[in-house]
Amino acid sequence: MISLSMENFVQYSPMAFDMVSHVLTLGFAVMLAALLYFVLTIRTVAPRYRISSVLSVVVMVSAFLILLAQAQSWQNAFTYNPATGTYVSPYVGIEAVMGAPLAFTNGFRYLNWLIDVPMLLIQILFVVELSSAERRSRLIRFSFSGAMMIITGYIGQFYEVGNPVPFLVWGAISTLFFIDVLVQMRSLLMNAAKDKRIPANAQGVFKGIWWLFFVSWMLYPGAYLAPLVLDSAATLANPAAVNSLAEMGVVARQITYTIADITSKVFYGVMLTVAAQYRSEAEGYVMRDGSEAVAAA
Numbered sequence: 001m002i003s004l005s006m007e008n009f010v011q012y013s014p015m016a017f018d019m020v021s022h023v024l025t026l027g028f029a030v031m032l033a034a035l036l037y038f039v040l041t042i043r044t045v046a047p048r049y050r051i052s053s054v055l056s057v058v059v060m061v062s063a064f065l066i067l068l069a070q071a072q073s074w075q076n077a078f079t080y081n082p083a084t085g086t087y088v089s090p091y092v093g094i095e096a097v098m099g100a101p102l103a104f105t106n107g108f109r110y111l112n113w114l115i116d117v118p119m120l121l122i123q124i125l126f127v128v129e130l131s132s133a134e135r136r137s138r139l140i141r142f143s144f145s146g147a148m149m150i151i152t153g154y155i156g157q158f159y160e161v162g163n164p165v166p167f168l169v170w171g172a173i174s175t176l177f178f179i180d181v182l183v184q185m186r187s188l189l190m191n192a193a194k195d196k197r198i199p200a201n202a203q204g205v206f207k208g209i210w211w212l213f214f215v216s217w218m219l220y221p222g223a224y225l226a227p228l229v230l231d232s233a234a235t236l237a238n239p240a241a242v243n244s245l246a247e248m249g250v251v252a253r254q255i256t257y258t259i260a261d262i263t264s265k266v267f268y269g270v271m272l273t274v275a276a277q278y279r280s281e282a283e284g285y286v287m288r289d290g291s292e293a294v295a296a297a
Helices: 014-044 047-077 107-126 132-157 164-194 200-224 227-233 239-282
Strands: 079-081 086-088 285-288 292-295
Touching (some): 014 047, 014 239, 047 107, 047 239, 132 164, 132 200, 164 200, 227 239, 239 285
Antiparallel strands (some): 079 086, 285 292
């Protein structure tokens, strides 16, 4: 059997199909709106913090384009069957799937994360107070752990239906890098929250960023494990119950992924911008005439 995402083995009611379609549309629409925000606020922070905003712009462009492709993949992979009143994939209920031309894939998300995750981790390094040597060291470690976390998770998702052992093994390897990222980020943000060189209002934002980061990133492992719902449901004797449980799992998975993407990219980037604005103000940086940024005398 071809390795496919669990979504291809489920039949969807119009309501469930539209819910996933709408939440995927919400995902790329929010990224586009956030792109405009980050472009328009670049000059509200001092020049030394702007690389963080530039990285947010790159993240939004990447997320918008690839999540748009994800939404189109959903629309193209399923067709409405009037006889059953459901949306189905060519892969549902057939053994010879080699000739089926289309399949929904979450691989687009992984490609997006492979681009975005290292940049999301790196951009914090330009808003907190670090020596050049420490920034370089953390940049290398963040880039490596972030990329390996995504690559190993990407490999694991090819085994998510019918192959629980490699699926869980690759997921466990990915989790090791995930834990390393969490440990690094916590130490970085907690240190920034106590750094006397940083104004109190920015310290409070850094503390908030840690909790946002922790909660939003913990959503991803839950969504990754959603295919176990389908494998567990396959042991049921009632096909309708199997499909209903799997359908709910797919809808919950796509909602979870989208919420996680919005909070870990958009909310995180906005909070970094606010922290950079507070630091800029404390250093005497102001905007004059609403357009040109100058240092206050």
